[in-house]
Amino acid sequence: MSELAVEANPVSVGTNATPVLEVKDYKVGFKTERGLARAVDGVNFTLGTGKTLGIVGESGSGKSVLNRSIMGLVVSSRQIEEGSVKFHGQEIVGTNRQPYWGKKMSMIFQDPMTSLNPVMKIGKQIGEPLRMHLGMDKKQAAERATELLTQVGIPEPGRRLKQYPHELSGGMRQRVMIAIALSGEPDFLVADEPTTALDVTVQKYILDLLRKLQVERNMAMTLITHDLGVARGRTDELLVMYGGRSLEQAPTETLFNNMRHPYTEALLESIPTLDHAKHTRLNPIPGSPPDIVNPPKGCRFAPRCKYAQPECVTDDPPSVVDGDHAYACFFPVGTEANQLALEKNIAAGETAVGLPVTKNGQVF
Numbered sequence: 001m002s003e004l005a006v007e008a009n010p011v012s013v014g015t016n017a018t019p020v021l022e023v024k025d026y027k028v029g030f031k032t033e034r035g036l037a038r039a040v041d042g043v044n045f046t047l048g049t050g051k052t053l054g055i056v057g058e059s060g061s062g063k064s065v066l067n068r069s070i071m072g073l074v075v076s077s078r079q080i081e082e083g084s085v086k087f088h089g090q091e092i093v094g095t096n097r098q099p100y101w102g103k104k105m106s107m108i109f110q111d112p113m114t115s116l117n118p119v120m121k122i123g124k125q126i127g128e129p130l131r132m133h134l135g136m137d138k139k140q141a142a143e144r145a146t147e148l149l150t151q152v153g154i155p156e157p158g159r160r161l162k163q164y165p166h167e168l169s170g171g172m173r174q175r176v177m178i179a180i181a182l183s184g185e186p187d188f189l190v191a192d193e194p195t196t197a198l199d200v201t202v203q204k205y206i207l208d209l210l211r212k213l214q215v216e217r218n219m220a221m222t223l224i225t226h227d228l229g230v231a232r233g234r235t236d237e238l239l240v241m242y243g244g245r246s247l248e249q250a251p252t253e254t255l256f257n258n259m260r261h262p263y264t265e266a267l268l269e270s271i272p273t274l275d276h277a278k279h280t281r282l283n284p285i286p287g288s289p290p291d292i293v294n295p296p297k298g299c300r301f302a303p304r305c306k307y308a309q310p311e312c313v314t315d316d317p318p319s320v321v322d323g324d325h326a327y328a329c330f331f332p333v334g335t336e337a338n339q340l341a342l343e344k345n346i347a348a349g350e351t352a353v354g355l356p357v358t359k360n361g362q363v364f
């Protein structure tokens, strides 16, 4: 077990002034017939002005629920939230966040087709929030819409404003989404896999555009991505989610250079990135994510972890804080204890959970 201090509340980025967001022990659950599905189970982070927090993790780990709930987008009457989220120092858990939408907080999604109205012209879709949130008249809204389309790099904005979403390419639609999301000049933007549906060159263009607009407006952003290459190049800090929890978080470079959590390591080995050489062999993570209604006792990653020891099965590893780096593991990667744990499992041919381990330390 590590000798480092154990604390509940880990790292933060860019927090000299009052942070844009301060999230403490935040939980979101859905009441289901089987019991409470703990989609977000005690997440902590702080996000300063102009900074980007990257959020990575497998499908179902709670990335979208975390961000949507912070924004106050309640999808179901069975949804409950607990803990604390301070927006510019003000508690917002349990309050209606709708007055902030568009103006203070905004969001862009993976698939613009699901968020754009297919039967409404682009101009109207950009103009309506401007009139509603910012009180502009029709003429002002039309002028601003043209300006916004120019800012997101759409040529011939006048013509585009008169078109419907299906007349635009995927990349163009995503730019329209960005224009709508940023029209009210929010100071916090959630970008939930904003480029996953797009091809590689368009992805890069959209991410560069987001970065440029973010810098110009000094906007704080959470960037949810499946691509660790994107996460590495475009975030200040990273949060690695698993089964509703943050297993590791640190400044991005620290996390990549000195990763501690076996899940982060496994994730990096399993996910293709834009930077990965084509011939790189990827190792999928064996097994599946934990049941969030009845999570396993002990470490939630134990059934899939090649280092798992008996204590991993019985005890829940607390979050260890080492400066601005936090992780929840009894045998952190890069330590002697971790090496010994793997050697023990290789010798036994399996982990403490019974996951087979090969002679070269692989699990399948």
Ligand SMILES: Nc1ncnc2c1ncn2[C@@H]1O[C@H](COP(=O)(O)OP(=O)(O)OP(=O)(O)O)[C@@H](O)[C@H]1O
Pocket: 030, 032, 037, 039, 057, 058, 059, 060, 061, 062, 063, 064, 065, 066, 075, 076, 292
């Ligand atoms: N309305 C709901 N009722 C019950 N469970 C829900 C509801 N919405 C989400 N969940 C559950 O919450 C968990 C987290 O979902 P979430 O959409 O946040 O995952 P994600 O990390 O964004 O995954 P992906 O990478 O696939 O987008 C999942 O297990 C999901 O099934």
Ligand code: SF4
Pocket: 261, 262, 263, 299, 300, 301, 302, 303, 305, 306, 307, 308, 309, 312, 317, 328, 329, 330, 331, 332
């Ligand atoms: S070594 Fe143990 S505590 Fe660490 S991730 Fe693996 S199972 Fe969890």
Ligand SMILES: [Mg+2]
Pocket: 063, 064, 065, 192
């Ligand atoms: Mg999601």
